[in-house]
Amino acid sequence: xxxSSHFLVPTARTSALFLARALVNSTKTSCPLTFFxxxxxxxxxxxxxxxFAVSPxxxxxxxxxxxxxxxxxxxxxxxxxxxxxxxxxxxxxREEFIKDLKGKYSDIVAVYRTFPSVAITxxxxxxxxxxxxxxxxxxxxxxxxxxxxxxAPCTDRGIHISNCPSTVDDxxxxxxxxxxxxxxxxxxxxxVNLRKGNWNAGVPLSxxxxxxxxxxxxxxxxxxxxxKRAEAxxxxxxxxxxxxxxxxxxxxxxxxxxxxxxxxxxxxxxxLPLNPNTRHTINKEAFEKMxxxxxxxxxxxxxxxxxxxxxxxxxSGKVKNAGLDVFEAEPKIHPGLMSNEKVILLxxxxxxxxxxxxxxxxxxxxNIRAALTTAKLNTIVPEQAGxx
Amino acid sequence: xxxxxxxxxxxxxxxxxxxxxxxxxxxxxxxxxxxEEDFIKDLAGKYSDIAAVYHTxxxxxxxxxxxxxxxALxxxxxxxxxxxxxxxxxxxNAxxxxxxxVSNTPGTVDDxxxxxxxxxxxxxxxxxxxxxTTLRKGNWNKGVPLAxxxxxxxxxxxxxxxxxxxxxRRAEGFGMITQYHNRKxxxxxxxxxxxxxxxxxxxxxxxxxxxxLPLNAHTRHIINKESFAKMKxxxxxxxxxxxxxxxxxxxxxxxxSGKVRCAGLDVFEAEPEIHPGLIANEKVILLxxxxxxxxxxxxxxxxxxxxNVxxxxxxxxxxxxxPEHVHLV
Numbered sequence: 115x116x117x118s119s120h121f122l123v124p125t126a127r128t129s130a131l132f133l134a135r136a137l138v139n140s141t142k143t144s145c146p147l148t149f150f151x152x153x154x155x156x157x158x159x160x161x162x163x164x165x166f167a168v169s170p171x172x173x174x175x176x177x178x179x180x181x182x183x184x185x186x187x188x189x190x191x192x193x194x195x196x197x198x199x200x201x202x203x204x205x206x207x208r209e210e211f212i213k214d215l216k217g218k219y220s221d222i223v224a225v226y227r228t229f230p231s232v233a234i235t236x237x238x239x240x241x242x243x244x245x246x247x248x249x250x251x252x253x254x255x256x257x258x259x260x261x262x263x264x265x266a267p268c269t270d271r272g273i274h275i276s277n278c279p280s281t282v283d284d285x286x287x288x289x290x291x292x293x294x295x296x297x298x299x300x301x302x303x304x305x306v307n308l309r310k311g312n313w314n315a316g317v318p319l320s321x322x323x324x325x326x327x328x329x330x331x332x333x334x335x336x337x338x339x340x341x342k343r344a345e346a347x348x349x350x351x352x353x354x355x356x357x358x359x360x361x362x363x364x365x366x367x368x369x370x371x372x373x374x375x376x377x378x379x380x381x382x383x384x385x386l387p388l389n390p391n392t393r394h395t396i397n398k399e400a401f402e403k404m405x406x407x408x409x410x411x412x413x414x415x416x417x418x419x420x421x422x423x424x425x426x427x428x429x430s431g432k433v434k435n436a437g438l439d440v441f442e443a444e445p446k447i448h449p450g451l452m453s454n455e456k457v458i459l460l461x462x463x464x465x466x467x468x469x470x471x472x473x474x475x476x477x478x479x480x481n482i483r484a485a486l487t488t489a490k491l492n493t494i495v496p497e498q499a500g501x502x
Numbered sequence: 503x504x505x506x507x508x509x510x511x512x513x514x515x516x517x518x519x520x521x522x523x524x525x526x527x528x529x530x531x532x533x534x535x536x537x538e539e540d541f542i543k544d545l546a547g548k549y550s551d552i553a554a555v556y557h558t559x560x561x562x563x564x565x566x567x568x569x570x571x572x573x574a575l576x577x578x579x580x581x582x583x584x585x586x587x588x589x590x591x592x593x594x595n596a597x598x599x600x601x602x603x604v605s606n607t608p609g610t611v612d613d614x615x616x617x618x619x620x621x622x623x624x625x626x627x628x629x630x631x632x633x634x635t636t637l638r639k640g641n642w643n644k645g646v647p648l649a650x651x652x653x654x655x656x657x658x659x660x661x662x663x664x665x666x667x668x669x670x671r672r673a674e675g676f677g678m679i680t681q682y683h684n685r686k687x688x689x690x691x692x693x694x695x696x697x698x699x700x701x702x703x704x705x706x707x708x709x710x711x712x713x714x715l716p717l718n719a720h721t722r723h724i725i726n727k728e729s730f731a732k733m734k735x736x737x738x739x740x741x742x743x744x745x746x747x748x749x750x751x752x753x754x755x756x757x758x759s760g761k762v763r764c765a766g767l768d769v770f771e772a773e774p775e776i777h778p779g780l781i782a783n784e785k786v787i788l789l790x791x792x793x794x795x796x797x798x799x800x801x802x803x804x805x806x807x808x809x810n811v812x813x814x815x816x817x818x819x820x821x822x823x824x825p826e827h828v829h830l831v
Contacts, residue, residue: 284653284677285651288676292624292628292630295617296621299617299796301621302634304789304792305631305634305789308776308788308789308790313773313790313791314790314792317790317792317795319796320795320796321798322613322614322617322799324798325798342675343672343675343676346674346675347613347620348613444642452638452640458634459638460630460633460634461637461642461646463630463633463643467628467651468648468649468650469650469651469653470651471648
């Protein structure tokens with residue numbers, strides 16, 4: 115049996131020693147491969163459970179499951195069949211999915227999951243995660259925001275998660291800048307007025323972005339991509355982030371405290387992830403600290419802001435206008451926003467372009483390939499960065 | 503020694519103090535003629551000694567300065583200082599023949615207009631009008647197709663004046679590559695890396711075409727059925743210049759055929775009337791000529807006109823002469 119041919123499947127990054135240790139220490143079977151001569155060494159649990167070489171006896175490839183759809187990178191998905199057995203989840207709902215996890219999906223190693231697939235499986239919470247087989251190690255998520263997944267129970271179970279940073283940056287920042295312009299310039303009012311046949315009758319003057327202070331809450335890839343755009347419109351950028359950025363990354367943006375960001379920004383852009391710490395970061399108390407007539411823009415997650423408090427702040431004039439791509443309970447939107455013709459609202463269009471959707475799908479597939487062949491994700495989520 | 507007489511045609515909203523301050527060097531009047539006919543009469547009466555006019559494109563008398571109005575202007579009138587970058591409503595040739603010089607407001611309009619322009623480019627590339635409308639109908643993003651990123655796309659700017667160059671700076675922040683066509687190629691410094699191409703090449707090779715040229719006899723309907731035929735399939739068109747540089751019917755036809763995938767327009771041929779084919783199209787993103795309608799920019803423009811008036815009165819020269827009159831001084 116040409117066992118050695120199996121072990122050429124992993125990428126070149128996998129060291130021969132790495133392979134040999136797995137072989138020698140595998141509990142599956144004794145292996146006839148003897149050209150490596152390595153001392154027997156105890157293997158750490160992490161190492162043993164991370165590595166998925168093909169089994170020398172059964173020649174089975176790791177089983178991976180697609181939750182949701184791949185629309186643009188179909189050939190890249192199919193190409194994974196050189197290192198994995200591919201299944202597309204056909205469970206009708208969460209209950210059936212849980213059954214299938216004990217049945218036909220009981221040996222899966224990784225999932226490719228999409229944002230819309232939550233409609234089938236529900237959130238990846240502790241309740242669902244405990245139903246996954248012990249073989250299961252990787253959740254490769256298509257999206258920058260992964261708040262549909264509870265990270266702590268994954269970490270507890272040795273499940274690692276990747277998301278899609280950077281591929282989302284430009285498209286999301288484009289939406290973000292569109293909303294900043296739309297809110298500062300009152301364009302929704304103007305567009306609606308025109309479509310009603312009233313041209314610009316009654317449409318008041320608005321404000322230029324030039325010279326205004328843009329406060330970015332969350333200076334990750336999207337926040338930094340936004341800064342670049344905003345500066346082309348003459349805006350001055352300041353930011354608050356968990357940690358101050360290096361001067362190189364900050365590229366001239368001023369680091370301020372959260373309270374100073376609220377108090378001194380003319381436009382506040384929300385570009386932070388949603389997690390238990392950031393839910394309702396922008397709430398009634400936060401609005402009180404802001405400048406009168408501030409503009410609010412959100413392309414992150416609806417729930418980083420208390421939507422009812424935003425509606426109140428718009429009604430009082432504390433917030434002059436808002437541009438939103440995300441909502442707390444989307445697709446439901448607070449009626450106080452729907453009835454407001456000044457606010458400019460998009461239905462979570464952040465990355466919905468052919469070019470970006472393809473880039474993201476490829477990024478997820480690359481993460482899967484990396485996980486299977488090197489036992490490391492390319493873009494593991496920040497909370498788990500220390501685990502690899 | 504009487505001070506020169508300056509007449510305001512229209513309203514000053516933001517720079518009232520600066521206008522009043524002109525009274526140190528001029529006598530100021532605000533036109534109160536009820537009709538065009540009355541105004542023509544007044545030009546022979548109470549306005550017969552005016553030296554300069556602060557002109558706005560308003561709905562009152564001489565909002566449009568045509569040959570009839572020019573014919574009635576008194577010989578003392580030497581300067582028309584217009585509030586607006588576009589001055590197609592003033593017959594500048596007839597003014598020149600009568601020895602009247604005209605100024606407009608370049609520069610001050612650039613940023614605000616380019617902001618609208620970039621909003622329309624994004625809105626058209628990303629087809630945001632459809633998604634905004636779908637949301638407002640209560641349908642979230644149901645049926646809304648994927649669209650396209652600006653990154654890496656070629657933006658063709660027709661008319662590389664102050665506004666065109668301001669659009670380029672913004673577009674580059676979104677990863678677009680800029681090329682332009684202009685009456686004359688710009689210096690390397692002004693072009694700042696944008697490639698100069700012939701008109702036909704601009705049409706044939708641009709993914710997005712932005713119209714940033716003035717309206718005059720040469721540029722009317724410069725974008726017409728023949729132009730559309732030369733463009734890439736699925737091109738995006740944006741216009742913040744003047745509606746009539748595009749044949750609006752031809753645009754509607756091109757949208758229908760898919761030659762033009764989407765359009766973003768702030769101006770229309772017969773505004774405030776809009777071709778019904780555009781109103782019926784939920785993808786196109788339409789604004790009602792809001793180009794410079796901000797407090798900050800409106801004030802800057804008013805001050806620029808007032809400064810032109812001051813220069814006209816005190817030094818007999820305008821600061822921002824329209825291009826057609828530059829050779830006259």
